[in-house]
Amino acid sequence: MNERSRAGDPAxxxxxxxxxxxxxxxAGHPRGCCKAKGSEGLRDYMKARAKELGLARVxxxxxxxxxxxxxxxxxxxxxxxxxxxxxxxxxxDEVLQKHLVEGGRVARLMLKPEDKxxxxx
Amino acid sequence: MNERSRAGDPAxxxxxxxxxxxxxxxAGHPRGCCKAKGSEGLRDYMKARAKELGLARVxxxxxxxxxxxxxxxxxxxxxxxxxxxxxxxxxxDEVLQKHLVEGGRVARLMLKPEDKxxxxx
Numbered sequence: 329m330n331e332r333s334r335a336g337d338p339a340x341x342x343x344x345x346x347x348x349x350x351x352x353x354x355a356g357h358p359r360g361c362c363k364a365k366g367s368e369g370l371r372d373y374m375k376a377r378a379k380e381l382g383l384a385r386v387x388x389x390x391x392x393x394x395x396x397x398x399x400x401x402x403x404x405x406x407x408x409x410x411x412x413x414x415x416x417x418x419x420x421d422e423v424l425q426k427h428l429v430e431g432g433r434v435a436r437l438m439l440k441p442e443d444k445x446x447x448x449x
Numbered sequence: 450m451n452e453r454s455r456a457g458d459p460a461x462x463x464x465x466x467x468x469x470x471x472x473x474x475x476a477g478h479p480r481g482c483c484k485a486k487g488s489e490g491l492r493d494y495m496k497a498r499a500k501e502l503g504l505a506r507v508x509x510x511x512x513x514x515x516x517x518x519x520x521x522x523x524x525x526x527x528x529x530x531x532x533x534x535x536x537x538x539x540x541x542d543e544v545l546q547k548h549l550v551e552g553g554r555v556a557r558l559m560l561k562p563e564d565k566x567x568x569x570x
Contacts, residue, residue: 330451332465332529334554338561340530344453347468347512391468392511406527408453409461433455440459 330407340407343385344428348374348403351393361393362400365415370401374420378428386428399439399446411439413446451528461528464506465549469495469524472514482514483521486536491522495541499549507549520560520567532560534567 329337348371352363368390375388396402396411404411405427412427412434414420419437426432437447450458469492473484489511496509517523517532525532526548533548533555535541540558547553557568 330454330528332552333451334529334552337529337531337554338559341517341525341532341560341562342530345525345527345530347510350513387516389468389515390513392471394510395508396462404462404466406466407451407530408455408458409463409466409528410458411462431453431455433458438459439462441462 342387344383344387344408345406346374346386346388346403346428347391347394347406348388349392349394349396349400350390351397353397359397360400361397362402365401367401370414370417370420373417374424377421377424381424381429383424383428396439399443402439412437413439415446415449463508465504465508465529466527467495467507467509467524467549468512468515468527469509470513470515470517470521471511472518474518480518481521482518483523486522488522491535491538491541494538495545498542498545502545502550504545504549517560520564523560533558534560536567536570 349362350367351361353361371390378386378388394402399413412423422434426434470483471488472482474482492511499507499509515523520534543555547555
């Protein structure tokens with residue numbers, strides 16, 4: 329349940345639903361794009377690792393442009409609505425373990441609504 | 450806030466985030482696919498209508514396979530996690546108005562976790 333839930337809404341179909349942006353823009357586009365930053369490979373890796381970890385009620389999905397291109401590669405995890413910039417396999421592993429297995433957060437990779445550039449490493 | 454939220458999570462970036470499956474499977478695949486049921490055109494229509502309605506904090510997104518192919522065209526609206534089978538422009542309009550503008554539900558088009566076939570019309 330959350331502020332937007334209503335009495336009688338069905339139970340969640342997935343416990344956690346991850347959307348990884350794999351949108352591609354033309355080369356040289358001022359906003360850049362997640363695909364050019366390797367998001368497809370990272371999504372593939374995340375999907376495979378989630379399976380290996382036995383996260384059966386977690387779905388790793390591709391998505392079209394999430395419109396936070398400057399912050400990419402971006403992903404958002406629902407229903408909690410937490411956004412991450414995840415730029416390497418090591419960071420994917422960190423989000424899987426800390427957020428999806430343990431229910432915690434990888435604070436240094438999280439995106440705030442007002443962010444205009446990715447978190448510094 | 451919901452069961453998966455944590456103190457300190459940033460405010461939501463979108464008020465409502467809609468993911469429309471546009472996955473395509475090879476012709477004749479036993480599960481079918483949302484694209485073959487017209488999901489791309491319906492997503493385009495939904496995006497355009499949401500804009501016309503001035504739903505600035507609502508994002509209509511494409512997604513890869515949501516893995517509920519038999520129930521397609523499927524969409525899911527977060528953070529509430531409500532799933533719909535939406536098969537025509539009239540039904541898109543209904544979900545936009547009733548769910549996204551008014552915060553209600555289009556009960557007859559909603560999917561329950563155990564559903565194996567789309568709601569009867």
